Amino acid sequence: MDTAQLLQLQRMQARLADVRTRMTRETAMRELYADRFGSDLLGDMAANFSPETLDMALQGENPFREAVQRLVVPVRAGGAQWTGDDTWTDDRKAYLKGLAGLFGKVVTTLALTGKAAVLPWKGPDGQVRVTALRGYLHPVYSSSDPDQLERVLSVTTSDGGPAGIRYTVWAFEAGRVTIHRDLDDPTRYALTPGEEIELPYAAGRLPLAFVAFDEDGEGQPYSPGDVCYSAFRRFLHRLVQENVTYHSGAYKQKVIYGNNGPVPALGPFKLLELDSEAKYEEHGADTALIKQMTDAREAAGRSVWASAGAPEAQHGAGESGEARAIAGQMHEQTCDDLGDKGAALLTDAAALLAGMGVTPKPIEFTCRPLFVAKRAAEQANLGALYRDKGISRGELLLRLQDSGLTISADELKRAAAESGDFARAVALLNAGAPTYIALDLLRQAGMTVITEQDVEAQRALDLADAGGEGEPLNDLTGNPDDLTDPAA
Numbered sequence: 001m002d003t004a005q006l007l008q009l010q011r012m013q014a015r016l017a018d019v020r021t022r023m024t025r026e027t028a029m030r031e032l033y034a035d036r037f038g039s040d041l042l043g044d045m046a047a048n049f050s051p052e053t054l055d056m057a058l059q060g061e062n063p064f065r066e067a068v069q070r071l072v073v074p075v076r077a078g079g080a081q082w083t084g085d086d087t088w089t090d091d092r093k094a095y096l097k098g099l100a101g102l103f104g105k106v107v108t109t110l111a112l113t114g115k116a117a118v119l120p121w122k123g124p125d126g127q128v129r130v131t132a133l134r135g136y137l138h139p140v141y142s143s144s145d146p147d148q149l150e151r152v153l154s155v156t157t158s159d160g161g162p163a164g165i166r167y168t169v170w171a172f173e174a175g176r177v178t179i180h181r182d183l184d185d186p187t188r189y190a191l192t193p194g195e196e197i198e199l200p201y202a203a204g205r206l207p208l209a210f211v212a213f214d215e216d217g218e219g220q221p222y223s224p225g226d227v228c229y230s231a232f233r234r235f236l237h238r239l240v241q242e243n244v245t246y247h248s249g250a251y252k253q254k255v256i257y258g259n260n261g262p263v264p265a266l267g268p269f270k271l272l273e274l275d276s277e278a279k280y281e282e283h284g285a286d287t288a289l290i291k292q293m294t295d296a297r298e299a300a301g302r303s304v305w306a307s308a309g310a311p312e313a314q315h316g317a318g319e320s321g322e323a324r325a326i327a328g329q330m331h332e333q334t335c336d337d338l339g340d341k342g343a344a345l346l347t348d349a350a351a352l353l354a355g356m357g358v359t360p361k362p363i364e365f366t367c368r369p370l371f372v373a374k375r376a377a378e379q380a381n382l383g384a385l386y387r388d389k390g391i392s393r394g395e396l397l398l399r400l401q402d403s404g405l406t407i408s409a410d411e412l413k414r415a416a417a418e419s420g421d422f423a424r425a426v427a428l429l430n431a432g433a434p435t436y437i438a439l440d441l442l443r444q445a446g447m448t449v450i451t452e453q454d455v456e457a458q459r460a461l462d463l464a465d466a467g468g469e470g471e472p473l474n475d476l477t478g479n480p481d482d483l484t485d486p487a488a
Contacts, residue, residue, distance in 0.1 A: 019187050022220070023136050023155070026113050029229050032064050033112055041236055060239055063301045064232040067308035068225055070331070072111050075339045076104040077370035080346055082363050092359050098130050099346045099353075099365070105132045107342045110213045114223030115139065116342070117152060118349040119172075119208040120356060128358045130349060136186075139210065139221065146219060150174075152210050155186045169194075175203045201356045209348035211341050224334055227307040235300035242293040309334050332371060339367030434462040 031037055038058065080103040085093050102118060109116040109132070117133040135156040142148035152172045160166035160182075169180040169189035180194040199207040212221040309331035346365040353359045436459035443450040 019138060022138075023186075025229070026136055029064075029112050029225050032062070032229070032232065033068060033108075033225075035062055035065060037062075041233055042240065054240065056243055060243075061301070063235060063304040064225075064228050067228045067305050068108075068111050070305070071224055071308050071334055071338060072108050074335050074369040074371050075107045075342070075367065078339060078368045079103060080343055080365045080367050082350075082365045084361070084363050088360065095128070095130070095353050095359055096350065096363060099349055102130065102132045103342055103346065103367070106345055107338050110211070110223065110338055110341055112223060112225040113137070114213040114221035114226065115211070116345055117154065117208050117210045118345055120349060120352045122356070128353070128356055130353070133208070137210070137221075139212065141219065149206065149210065152206060152208060153189075172206055172208050174205055175199055175207070177207060202352065207352070209345050209352060211345040211348070213337070213341055224308055224338075228304055231300070231304040231307045235297070235304050238293070238297040238300040242290075242297040245290050245293040332369070335369045335371070339369050343367040434459070436462050 028037075028041065032041075042054075080100045082096055082100070085096055099118070106116045106118065115137050117137055118130055119133055120128060120130045122128050133154050135154055138153040138155070139149055140151040140153065142150050150173065154170040154172070156168045156170075158166050158168065163184070167183040167186040167189075169183060169186050171178040171180070171189070171194070176196060176198050178194040178196045180189040180192055183189055183192065201207075213224070214222045216222040216226075306327070309327055343365040347363070350359065350365065351362040354362045436455050439450055439458050440455045443452070443455055
């Protein structure tokens with residue numbers, strides 16, 4: 001074997017090892033999301049703790065599942081919507097409803113693994129069905145064009161009895177799929193012949209719909225779950241350490257120093273003889289150390305939530321309201337991205353259904369996460385309240401910010417100034433000052449609905465009522481407590 005062949009073999013072995021690592025990590029994340037996880041997540045650290053301690057610690061909370069659900073639930077609740085099938089027959093509409101029914105699975109898979117696929121296929125009975133692919137998905141891109149998806153591998157497992165776990169690899173390429181069955185190592189699928197099936201309806205394109213949420217530095221799919229998973233492993237270390245520290249403080253280690261002689265029987269009529277140098281001690285963690293470990297565990301738990309952009313992660317962390325608002329916007333953006341990616345996947349699958357002839361035309365799917373509809377309704381109600389019931393502009397902007405709308409700090413300050421100037425204008429009127437002075441005060445405060453022409457017109461009316469011409473309008477930026485008429 002020459003040097004070039006050796007280097008090629010080494011690169012291939014490295015890629016295969018990377019695939020195995022990614023498969024193992026993805027399986028661990030799926031198990032963790034299902035609330036099934038063990039001490040293997042601790043790695044080599046697990047050997048430092050007793051099995052009893054590990055079992056007790058692993059019965060604790062699971063912020064990974066909570067953080068991922070914080071992303072998934074609003075998107076799944078919003079669902080997938082579509083239009084354009086009004087004239088279709090019910091049997092054709094059923095395909096779109098079937099696609100929409102897969103939306104929840106697709107979004108959860110995207111959040112966990114960063115990739116998802118939907119396969120329309122025709123069964124032996126001739127009926128076309130749509131399935132969200134399970135197992136491990138591995139995209140293969142063109143060596144000449146990194147953005148060109150050439151192949152998608154789907155790896156599924158089955159129980160092989162005495163032979164152990166067996167693998168099946170489905171290799172989807174343009175216009176066909178090749179199935180490699182009964183493998184003991186899925187990374188070596190290309191070394192065995194497979195069953196090749198031509199798919200004419202997918203000529204020139206992949207026969208399945210595939211989407212990736214994001215990409216890592218190596219161009220491989222990347223998910224919010226990847227970030228949460230790394231944060232959770234750090235949290236788990238802190239959780240076990242806290243558990244050990246807590247039990248060390250609650251059940252202290254008892255130590256007796258003596259002459260190592262036999263311990264006599266104890267009882268009311270027995271004489272207990274101890275060595276004159278004997279002493280008794282207890283060793284364990286003190287309260288301060290326990291609190292330190294608890295604080296570390298809570299901070300690690302918040303970091304899991306923060307990795308999903310959840311605003312709740314900021315509570316108790318000393319963050320400002322603005323920081324929580326930014327975290328909320330990041331969380332909502334991730335939810336929007338999940339919804340958009342899931343809808344795009346269903347849209348591509350609908351195009352495949354149209355190519356198979358079971359639907360008249362491609363249909364576009366969209367998604368509005370639950371909080372989007374809720375926020376829009378809330379903002380509409382605030383607008384109506386502002387128009388009809390006269391809440392101040394400052395209060396309106398503050399409430400809109402609370403509802404999730406981004407309001408700049410300058411805008412909030414200006415609104416607050418307007419609210420204060422409105423109160424001053426009312427005080428001027430109550431003190432008997434002409435109306436035009438109050439109007440000009442509000443105009444200078446930034447109320448754009450009041451123009452100089454409005455002020456001059458009102459001034460003319462006020463002076464006509466007073467029977468005088470007055471002096472030119474003065475600048476009202478001076479003493480706010482001076483309520484006298486400048487024209488008097």
